[in-house]
Amino acid sequence: MEAKGAKMFCYQCQETAGCKGCTQMGVCGKNPEVAAMQDLLIYVTKGLSAVTSCLRAEGERVESSINYLVTLNLFITITNANFDSQAIVSRIEETLKIKETLLAQLQSRGNLPAAALWQDTADHFVCKAAQVGILSTENEDIRSLRELITYGLKGLAAYQKHANVLGYENEEIDAFVQSTLAKLLDDSLTGDELTALALETGKWGVDGMALLDKANTETYGNPEMTKVDLGVRKNPGILISGHDLKDLEMLLEQTEGTGVDVYTHGEMLPAHYYPKFKKYAHFAGNYGNAWWKQKEEFTAFGGPILMTTNCVVPPKADYQARLFTTGATGVPGCVHIEAEADGTKDFSSLIELAKKCPAPQELEQGQIVGGFAHEQVFALADKVVAAVKSGAIRKFVVMAGCDGRMKSRDYYTEFAKALPQDTVILTAGCAKYKYIKLNLGDIAGIPRVLDAGQCNDSYSLALIALKLKEVFALDDVNELPIAYNIAWYEQKAVIVLLALLHLGVKNIHLGPTLPAFLSPNVAKVLVENFGIGTISTVEADLKKMIG
Incomplete structure (x- = not known):
């Protein structure tokens, strides 16, 4: 099956065309055929999830293999993961086949949505994809909230997949992901209900990152400097x-x-x-x-x-x-x-x-210092607390997230270079490449750039913040001397953002642009309730965040 003539609309990543949406070819490189099959894969995965959620409601257990299928389906559609339309078609066909088997186990099909009952051959996939894509939700705000939740679930699924391959799973997280996918098919849900569901997704995002942290550290040990x-x-x-x-x-x-x-x-x-x-x-x-x-x-x-x-x-x-x-x-x-x-x-x-290949061509020399996940930072806690109390460390700046191609992202290099010498950068994810090689020095033996690890290790940064809150006997995590200047690119950054919102963190600066999938009204809610903002100039943002 070749998905010729497929239409495209995608705005799930930060680099989406014109900060509005890719309609001809993805900035990431995916073509309309791949985009269409990804849309359809999400649709049939929602349908399967409606069936598994009904099975759970009837007291049946859903096998781990089905949970893994849903997880991988979501992961495949993340930005810059899979450009092979034939591979995605195979996933759609497998999902439909499994859904039919599970449907036969249901005692009642009375309240199932259309996606749970849809079944067709690959010859009709393109036509169906055009009917169920992002723009099939006409109300801009409902569409925005649905996509915000979907992208959060994609990020959560990525972390679930990494934990699963190490033999770790959490049935409650799987059940939440699937029940939420099913709810995204429900046209009766209001904006308020979807907003609450987005924040609940953040709660499960924390649990998902905790599961992966446990899987990684119990398997490979705690990261160390x-x-x-x-x-x-x-x-x-x-x-x-x-x-x-x-x-x-x-x-x-x-x-x-x-x-x-x-x-x-x-x-x-x-x-x-x-x-x-x-x-x-x-x-x-x-x-x-x-x-x-x-x-x-x-x-x-x-x-x-x-x-x-x-x-x-x-x-x-x-x-x-x-x-x-x-x-x-x-x-x-x-x-x-x-x-x-x-x-x-x-x-x-x-x-x-x-x-048969030559040795790699050298690009650079030197070293990177990292390994500052939660246990390593806790081991340095006395030094850190003493530095804060003495005033040697005035502020921490969380600069976690993603890197990207846009020239505007040079802002993060310049921001890091301009930070006062009494500030420490907490980072995770590939955003660190904008500044980790700058040799910014240390404060009383504490490096001024503390790299916790991958994007999922933003969980460590949250634990560090909560530990500091406890040490300084504060009532609110927002009372800590921590500013948040986060770069985002794709859907794993979305689940990290939702997780931070769930933990009560406010006044997060998100850049280099706010997500295109946030409608004006949804963005307004995030700004008014959580203080979400974007970046401006290095000078203005330093004044705002550091003072």
């Missing part, structure tokens, strides 16, 4: 990007003793902070920067690249044959590594290719 090399070695290498630590573990195991080194890229950098990975002598260092520079950096690397999660850009011809995908990712023309039934993956094709 670590110096990560930026240079290269003389051996051939494999570059691994994305977020999935289990994929990295399997790759390190399979490359041990082969003469092939492994380098991280982008969001995989924080893997170096985990104790368990430090036993691998061939775990070389970090290569390059944030995801959007990969076209130049992947060319220079010269060896095979493994994309484990979103953050893939449609590749240039000169390295397409060296780009491999796995998990939720997919790129036409690139080899996709499937997991076996037991979850293991065979990376021998990458290893054999690497042996």
Whole structure:
């Protein structure tokens, strides 16, 4: 099936065309055919979720495999994850097949929405996609709230997927995700009800990040302060990007003793902070920067690249044959590594290719210092508290989130450089690449940039804030000397934002633009109730946030 003639409207990422919506081709690189199939995959996943929610209401248990299917379906539609329309069509067909099986188990179909009952062949997928896309919700505010919740669920699903592959799951989170997807089909829900549902999504976002934190730390140890090399070695290498630590573990195991080194890229950098990975002598260092520079950096690397999660850009011809995908990712023309039934993956094709490739071309030298997740910061608590009480640290600035291509994002580099010497940056996610290599110094031995890790490790930043609130015996987290200047790009940043709102954090500055999917009325609610704002100039924002 080829989705020719598909129409497109997408505004789920920060770089959406004109801050309004992509209608001809996605800024991310996805074409209308892929966009249409992603819309349809979301629709049929909502239908499946309506069925699973009814089964739960009838007292039936939903198998983990079904929960994993819903999670992966959502993850596949995240920005910069999957550009393979045929792979997405296969997911739609599998979802419809499973939905039919579950429908037969229901005692009653009386209140099921149309999406739960829809069934058709691939020949009609394009037509159906045009009927159920984003713009099928006519009311602008209802549409805005539905998409805000959907994008939050996509981000939550990404974190769920990483926990699931490590053997951790939470049935309550799965049930919430599916019941919420079903509610997004209910035209009777009011704006107030959807707003409450968005905030509830933030609550489950906190739980989802806590589950992943537990999965990562119990499996690989608590991140610790670590110096990560930026240079290269003389051996051939494999570059691994994305977020999935289990994929990295399997790759390190399979490359041990082969003469092939492994380098991280982008969001995989924080893997170096985990104790368990430090036993691998061939775990070389970090290569390059944030995801959007990969076209130049992947060319220079010269060896095979493994994309484990979103953050893939449609590749240039000169390295397409060296780009491999796995998990939720997919790129036409690139080899996709499937997991076996037991979850293991065979990376021998990458290893054999690497042996035939030259060593990576050096981009830079030096080191990055990171590993400041919650337990490491708690270990430094006495130093931190003393520095705050003495006035050596006047303020913390949370600059977590995402990096991106737009020139306006240079603002975050300039903001970090302009911060007074008595301020400390708390960061997580690839936004750190805008300033982590600036050598901003330290305060009484505490680095002025404390990197907690990946975007999901924003959970650590929340725990640090709550710990400081406890230490200083404050009633409200907003009384802390913490400012929030967060860069966003895609849907995982949305669930982080909703999680912060659930925790009561106010006056968050979000940039470089507010989301296009926020209607004026929905944006007004966020501004009036939570103090959400955007960025302006470095000088004005320093005055506003630091004083």
